[in-house]
Amino acid sequence: MTPSITVVPTSPFADQRPGTSGLRKRTTVFQQPHYLENFVQALLDIAAIAPGQALVVGGDGRFLNREAIGTIVRMAAGNGITHVVVGRGGLLSTPAASHLIRQGAAGGIILSASHNPGGADGDFGIKYNTANGGPAPESFTNKVAERAAALTEYRVAELPAFDLDAVGVQDFGYLKLEVVDPVAAYAALMETLFDFGAIRALIAGGFRLRFDAMHAITGPYAVEILERRLGAPVGTVINGTPLPDFGGGHPDPNLTYAHDLVEELFGDNAPDFGAASDGDGDRNMILGQRFFVTPSDSLAVLAANATLVPAYRGGLAGVARSMPTSAAVDVVAERLGIPCFETPTGWKFFGNLLDAGRITLCGEESFGTGSNHVREKDGLWAVLFWLNVVAARGESVEQIVRAHWAEYGRNYYTRYDYEGVPTEAANSVMAHLRSQLASLPGQVLGGRVVKAADDFSYTDPVDGSVSAKQGLRILFADGTRIVFRLSGTGTEGTTIRAYFETIVVDRKHAEYPVDSTLAEVIKLGLELSQIASYTLRATPTVIV
């Protein structure tokens, strides 16, 4: 049996080049006739999924999610794909999609713009993950961009009506459409990794937690895992109903946007533990009672305590962090005698290392932490990891982090974002800084000796591929670092990210205020880049 297929003539769009994490644009851009279809056709052409192989499709439920999934199902059939697996209602968190793909699919299409706001005036996005469950590598996305730039037609099958809300298989002969419970397989995976018994006992013993799903995808996952399986009281999960516009909020789990959670955890009668996740469920923020855990520290603490968790009891093969992430985890790796890799920004760069078994844990400063259990960062996984560590150590989040600083020293860290800068001005900042790099090594700046300065280039140790121009770095002999790079996920103008880090190894002094400890380094970075004069911005839009 074959479906009736319409071949639709089209012409390419000039801007269909995937960035740090897929193609991300304003929703209105995706609503242009043929826009989504063109990109999906380019993805399917490069993915070349053979008959019999499965394609997983799901998204974070934002505005346009359901319609886009309908289109993708019809286009999959139009391109000879015979098996499509969809999360019920078109919903799948990014880590859950990664897990489903790893259970035997050829790849998956994930609809999300992650932590960017959704809705008709928000953002939308689409990306492809390969059979290992991870974001397609640059070699793939470059081909997709080339293909999209030359596209002349796309193929859509005419399917009978199908139901995305009915779990089960709808078999059209040429297409098996399998609708699955989005939570079940993921929740089962979590039970294999963590000591649910210990976490359940912790909660039963009165440990109070709060999880803010920010009206995004993790609500149903968190309710099932935290409330149903681990026994946390009903209401532990707040903002738990996924909404197409995330309730008008900005679903980014940080101190600025997760305000309901932050208010509670820093208020009177605060719970013992707070966490939040982003639009598509891959980011996490961890809070203790009146205490914020920086993502870079979180990665280091999890690495140092990994053997307390059943899945990692045998130890870690290695760890990795993105280049701008603080080197706190490097210190732990050195102590453990395991390798620590420094990759460019974006989860796709961890894929080869995970596949090759060279690393077990990895993370980014941008609230992303994960392991070899899937090939995406994973918000709820990080929450469960922390709860497992808290249960095993019998200490509070704050005690655990302070003990970590006392033992390993502390990497003071902050990030300045300048959002929506005109692209030309942003490029000028980078060019100005780049032009000075060669002359910096050996100079003493602000009392610190510059050890090296470069435009970060990464050679993948597994396949030898080279990714150049991944961020400008100024590295000092004492471990202090200043990094500037341009964001690859924005949809309006250009976002400049500036990262500042310094290390205090003197363990007695690991509790200075972050602002004053980094003040000199920040001043130096701002002066060297001349960012204020090029962008006419006296201050960043966001400080993390």
Ligand code: G1P
């Ligand atoms: C940002 C983060 C990066 C993360 C990506 C996707 O990318 O900085 O660490 O992998 O979002 O969540 P950027 O906008 O900096 O390119």
Ligand code: ZN
């Ligand atoms: Zn995300």
